[in-house]
Amino acid sequence: MGCYEENVRDELRRRLRADPALRALRDGIARREPVLVVSGVHASGAKAFLLAALRWVLRSLGEDARPLVFVGMEEDLHALGEEVRLFLSLLDADTPSATALLPAFDVSPFEGLSPHPAVLQQRARALTALAQGEAAIVLVDAKALLTRTLAPADLRSLDLRLAPGEALAPETLVSTLLTAGYVCEDPVREPGQFSWRGGILDVYSPSESAPVRIEFCGDEIASLR
16 A cells, blocks of 8 residues: 555544544444434435445444445445445454355245346355454345345355365255255356366356356365366
8 A cells, every 4th residue: 555545544544533523433433322314315325425424433443343325226236335435444454354244035925936147146155254254344236135135144054265285075965055055066166066077167256256167086186266
């Protein structure tokens, strides 16, 4: 990080510390007040900045809490998420910039249709980040609150980290993928799909931007690419 960026960050923090409203918010959090009200914030950019500042305040108090924000249906979940990421990076380089976005399903459960793969991918990423405690801030579409999800412990049990040289039978991995809800498709095109051909397993995890090819040598992972 250059000197200019450091100066901007220092000045931004100085102004936040001097702001009476933010000081009152910080004091309320420090006193563990059950309800804190912030009003007069309307523009999406202002909301995003306030959320990033709230996360920074929590970290300055030694709190590891991550704000969970309910986003109204009239707001753009993804646009707000991008703005929050920007302000997080400006305020605190040490704060994880990951902002988890939990959208609602784009189809009704009574329509008999499958949600768009991109929606399923975004939900899987957000729920995993929630279960693992990896996101700095979680933005939730208000309609998503109506949908039941897996318990955090169940989500964590489905988290699988692989590495070359690891002893793992391909049959075991396929069984795990099926349990997690993956679908066998050849070729693999969408998140949540996998294909198995001999010692080669192609898996499209929701956490990745493209499928990963896993090559086995017997019951050992030979390579990931």
